[in-house]
Amino acid sequence: MNYMPGTASLIEDIDKKHLVLLRDGRTLIGFLRSIDQFANLVLHQTVERIHVGTKYGDIPRGIFVVRGENVVLLGEIDLEKESDTPLQQVSIEEILEEQRVEQQTKLEAEKLKVQALKDRGLSIPRADTLDEY
Amino acid sequence: MFRYESLEDCPLDEDEDAFQGLGEEDEEIDQFNDDTFGSGAVDDDWQEAHERLAELEEKLPVTVNEQTGNGERDERDEMDLLGDHEENLAERLSKMVIENELEDPAIMRAVQTRPVLQPQPGSLNSSIWDGSEVLRRIRGPLLAQEMPTVSVLEYALPQRPPQGPEDDRDLSERALPRRSTSPIIGSPPVRAVPIGTPPKQMAVPSFNQQQILCPKPVHVRPPMPPRYPAPYGDRMSPNQLCSVPNSSLLGHPFPPGVPPVLSPLQRAQLLGGAQLQPGRMSPSQFARVPGFVGSPLAAMNPKLLQGRVGQMLPPAPGFRAFFSAPPPATPPPQQHPPGSGPHLQNLRSQAPLFRPDTTHLHPQHRRLLHQRQQQNRNQHRNLNGAGDRGSHRTSHQDHLRKDPYANLMLQREKDWVSKIQMMQLQSTDPYLDDFYYQNYFEKLEKLSAAEDMPGDGPKKERTKLITPQVARLEHAYKPVQFEGSLGKLTVSSVNNPRKMIDAVVTSRSEDDETKEKQVRDKRRKTLVIIEKTYSLLLDVEDYERRYLLSLEEERPALMDERKHKICSMYDNLRGKLPGQERPSDDHFIQIMCIRKGKRMVARILPFLSTEQAADILMTTARNLPFLIKKDAQDEVLPCLLSPFSLLLYHLPSVTVTSLLRQLMNLPQSAAAPAPSSPPLTAVLQNKFGLSLLLILLSRGEDLQSSDPTTESTQNNQWTEVMFMATRELLRIPQAALAKPISIPTNLVSLFSRYVDRQKLNLLETKLQLVQGIR
Numbered sequence: 001m002n003y004m005p006g007t008a009s010l011i012e013d014i015d016k017k018h019l020v021l022l023r024d025g026r027t028l029i030g031f032l033r034s035i036d037q038f039a040n041l042v043l044h045q046t047v048e049r050i051h052v053g054t055k056y057g058d059i060p061r062g063i064f065v066v067r068g069e070n071v072v073l074l075g076e077i078d079l080e081k082e083s084d085t086p087l088q089q090v091s092i093e094e095i096l097e098e099q100r101v102e103q104q105t106k107l108e109a110e111k112l113k114v115q116a117l118k119d120r121g122l123s124i125p126r127a128d129t130l131d132e133y
Numbered sequence: 134m135f136r137y138e139s140l141e142d143c144p145l146d147e148d149e150d151a152f153q154g155l156g157e158e159d160e161e162i163d164q165f166n167d168d169t170f171g172s173g174a175v176d177d178d179w180q181e182a183h184e185r186l187a188e189l190e191e192k193l194p195v196t197v198n199e200q201t202g203n204g205e206r207d208e209r210d211e212m213d214l215l216g217d218h219e220e221n222l223a224e225r226l227s228k229m230v231i232e233n234e235l236e237d238p239a240i241m242r243a244v245q246t247r248p249v250l251q252p253q254p255g256s257l258n259s260s261i262w263d264g265s266e267v268l269r270r271i272r273g274p275l276l277a278q279e280m281p282t283v284s285v286l287e288y289a290l291p292q293r294p295p296q297g298p299e300d301d302r303d304l305s306e307r308a309l310p311r312r313s314t315s316p317i318i319g320s321p322p323v324r325a326v327p328i329g330t331p332p333k334q335m336a337v338p339s340f341n342q343q344q345i346l347c348p349k350p351v352h353v354r355p356p357m358p359p360r361y362p363a364p365y366g367d368r369m370s371p372n373q374l375c376s377v378p379n380s381s382l383l384g385h386p387f388p389p390g391v392p393p394v395l396s397p398l399q400r401a402q403l404l405g406g407a408q409l410q411p412g413r414m415s416p417s418q419f420a421r422v423p424g425f426v427g428s429p430l431a432a433m434n435p436k437l438l439q440g441r442v443g444q445m446l447p448p449a450p451g452f453r454a455f456f457s458a459p460p461p462a463t464p465p466p467q468q469h470p471p472g473s474g475p476h477l478q479n480l481r482s483q484a485p486l487f488r489p490d491t492t493h494l495h496p497q498h499r500r501l502l503h504q505r506q507q508q509n510r511n512q513h514r515n516l517n518g519a520g521d522r523g524s525h526r527t528s529h530q531d532h533l534r535k536d537p538y539a540n541l542m543l544q545r546e547k548d549w550v551s552k553i554q555m556m557q558l559q560s561t562d563p564y565l566d567d568f569y570y571q572n573y574f575e576k577l578e579k580l581s582a583a584e585d586m587p588g589d590g591p592k593k594e595r596t597k598l599i600t601p602q603v604a605r606l607e608h609a610y611k612p613v614q615f616e617g618s619l620g621k622l623t624v625s626s627v628n629n630p631r632k633m634i635d636a637v638v639t640s641r642s643e644d645d646e647t648k649e650k651q652v653r654d655k656r657r658k659t660l661v662i663i664e665k666t667y668s669l670l671l672d673v674e675d676y677e678r679r680y681l682l683s684l685e686e687e688r689p690a691l692m693d694e695r696k697h698k699i700c701s702m703y704d705n706l707r708g709k710l711p712g713q714e715r716p717s718d719d720h721f722i723q724i725m726c727i728r729k730g731k732r733m734v735a736r737i738l739p740f741l742s743t744e745q746a747a748d749i750l751m752t753t754a755r756n757l758p759f760l761i762k763k764d765a766q767d768e769v770l771p772c773l774l775s776p777f778s779l780l781l782y783h784l785p786s787v788t789v790t791s792l793l794r795q796l797m798n799l800p801q802s803a804a805a806p807a808p809s810s811p812p813l814t815a816v817l818q819n820k821f822g823l824s825l826l827l828i829l830l831s832r833g834e835d836l837q838s839s840d841p842t843t844e845s846t847q848n849n850q851w852t853e854v855m856f857m858a859t860r861e862l863l864r865i866p867q868a869a870l871a872k873p874i875s876i877p878t879n880l881v882s883l884f885s886r887y888v889d890r891q892k893l894n895l896l897e898t899k900l901q902l903v904q905g906i907r
Contacts, residue, residue, distance in 0.1 A: 009554060011547045015539045034542040037553040044538055 010035045013076055020074040028064060039068035050095045052102050055088050057095025659723045663730050666705040669698045670737055699740050718752045725760055728767040738776035746780050747788055754795045758812040761819045770821035774874055778828050786836035793829050793854045813861050824873040831877030855887045867899045
């Protein structure tokens with residue numbers, strides 16, 4: 001029997017494959033095995049999926065216990081449609097390499113930007129997540 | 134209770150068992166806990182049990198299942214190991230069964246057929262369950278016996294001699310799985326209670342499906358501990374509040390004396406596994422559940438029977454408050470043996486309606502829920518009956534069917550979590566706490582009622598919504614005190630907070646402040662006043678509902694309160710100055726400059742008396758250009774139009790005339806750009822202003838035409854006003870004219886009396902008074 005339709009209860013999601021996005025940007029895919037009132041999750045046969053461009057790589061991680069406050073969102077994966085994706089799976093080494101390259105280019109672009117701004121006398125304060133004042 | 138003395142005793146096993154086992158630990162020591170003080174406390178020698186199982190294993194052939202996919206390779210190895218144990222247990226079970234007093238040849242036959250069945254890792258064994266004849270045969274004698282000897286649960290457990298009269302204790306509590314502990318890495322002590330585990334109700338030997346492959350599930354034995362009454366209520370920590378109102382709602386969850394239906398394991402099975410396999414497990418469970426047609430658990434079975442996909446959450450007994458009604462017409466226990474015959478069919482066919490307790494929900498909401506349930510039921514009935522394998526849902530079922538890790542989270546635990554969530558929804562005043570929900574469903578109800586009206590009559594339930602009101606428990610907090618100690622403990626907690634910041638309010642004198650600060654302070658003061666008045670407004674609006682709920686004696690008091698609040702609202706609006714007439718509009722203007730203030734005034738107007746409201750209207754008209762200017766960004770003034778127009782219908786013509794005059798003779802503000810554009814122009818260029826003017830004119834016209842006995846002075850005034858209005862309207866270019874919100878219908882006749890034809894036409898086109906082609 002369904003619980004109140006208005007609620008966001010994870011109980012009906014148990015034992016189903018989910019994609020979980022964490023606050024640190026990681027994407028986990030696994031079977032949701034257990035929850036609690038804080039939406040802490042227990043993921044089974046978890047795979048960390050790294051996306052770079054149209055490629056992705058899976059790192060098998062086993063069992064994850066995720067503290068609820070670190071979850072940005074999660075959603076059920078339709079097992080039938082799961083393989084129906086334009087993305088291309090690559091090996092772990094390759095994707096990690098791609099990720100590293102991507103991070104590097106991003107850093108360099110950022111550096112250039114900051115430098116350009118500095119030359120013009122502007123400075124954008126970085127939004128630090130810990131700094132709320 | 135199956136406990137290990139030390140880590141070394143625990144065999145290496147699946148990790149899945151470990152935390153489930155830990156979950157069984159109770160947080161408090163319960164005096165009546167069998168596990169701690171009763172039979173469960175006895176430790177058994179698992180090694181012995183293991184050896185016995187090993188003997189069994191040799192007898193039964195173990196067939197590897199070819200079905201398992203590649204991904205399950207590693208699991209399969211482990212499963213095989215368990216499978217072997219299953220076979221051992223199966224054999225042991227069969228032995229034990231035979232030892233018992235079962236004389237029914239059907240049982241024997243069933244038992245003996247079991248060795249043939251292959252354990253399929255990752256799936257429940259279907260063969261034995263499919264044969265309804267077998268089941269029927271089993272059913273009879275099983276029903277007769279009150280105490281089945283062995284439960285499926287115990288297959289992997291230390292061997293216990295067949296228990297006779299002790300069986301009415303909770304055998305399942307002893308049937309704990311082997312703990313998964315690793316001597317290398319180490320495991321937490323068995324008795325450690327992880328934080329947040331649901332308190333143990335019945336020890337649930339939470340097995341994976343793979344472990345339940347025992348093909349010889351002769352029966353279920355009643356896992357009913359003697360003190361079954363309200364186990365959840367007593368022991369669920371988050372349920373303290375719940376159990377209070379709930380216990381009155383339901384009777385005893387299970388009629389006393391009736392053997393309990395399912396072992397927790399089977400329940401878990403049912404819910405997790407069997408639900409996906411229509412017709413698989415449930416019939417056997419049904420066999421034992423004759424008396425439970427009405428009970429929620431049993432009532433769940435037909436659903437499961439119908440292969441309901443997805444998690445099913447039957448109400449645990451303690452959770453009943455929210456989801457179950459008292460079991461309808463539970464047949465008496467004596468009915469078991471004779472009634473068991475047709476039962477299976479009945480149960481299969483009629484699917485006793487499981488009515489969750491949804492009294493706290495709005496009737497509309499309840500209906501929605503039931504509809505959904507019906508749909509699901511039908512859906513799965515079709516699925517089951519038709520054996521439709523082509524449906525896409527079955528592939529999902531297959532996936533779940535093969536999932537050996539399903540139901541790691543027990544039903545009990547799911548209920549526990551949802552119970553916590555439901556607790557958060559409890560409230561003493563749902564209209565206060567859950568305003569939007571209540572209103573939404575009321576609206577829906579009204580809509581459907583409106584649709585129903587022509588014809589149906591009271592077909593649908595027109596029950597009044599009764600929410601379970603949790604009595605507000607007043608706790609007088611007493612700080613902890615120790616005897617013999619000097620002074621009190623200074624422990625700060627939620628109930629006894631400590632002051633962290635010493636914030637001192639210092640009021641500044643007027644001289645110190647700069648002009649900007651003064652302006653800002655004034656604005657802040659206005660905002661505060663608006664907030665206070667808004668609270669009053671919300672209270673006043675709520676009084677109607679409170680009347681309905683209150684007793685007769687209380688009503689006059691409520692009325693007085695309401696009046697008082699309305700007065701204070703008005704005072705707030707107009708800026709009450711002690712002992713003075715209200716000389717300045719300033720206060721009101723300040724409020725009207727703020728968007729929220731305007732909306733608030735629009736809401737307050739219906740509650741004010743006519744004089745008060747007229748006063749407000751007059752003030753607004755007096756300061757209209759200024760207000761219009763200030764409203765340029767917000768454009769909220771039009772919200773005032775409707776209450777104003779309502780008000781106008783109650784005003785005498787004198788007032789209307791004076792209002793109009795006010796509009797016409799608007800004082801020229803010092804900052805006006807040019808004398809050639811009177812303030813009226815600004816008014817006309819504004820949507821609200823123009824609409825207000827038109828409404829005033831219309832109302833005036835109504836009054837004039839309807840009341841022939843007006844004084845001549847009034848008439849003159851009116852005519853004067855009309856001339857001015859028409860002159861202005863004609864003067865202003867059409868492009869500059871605003872689009873009024875609504876155009877009163879009698880304006881044509883109004884204007885026709887004061888202007889000639891040509892001008893009338895002009896006016897008409899300007900104001901678009903005439904719809905369509907002339």
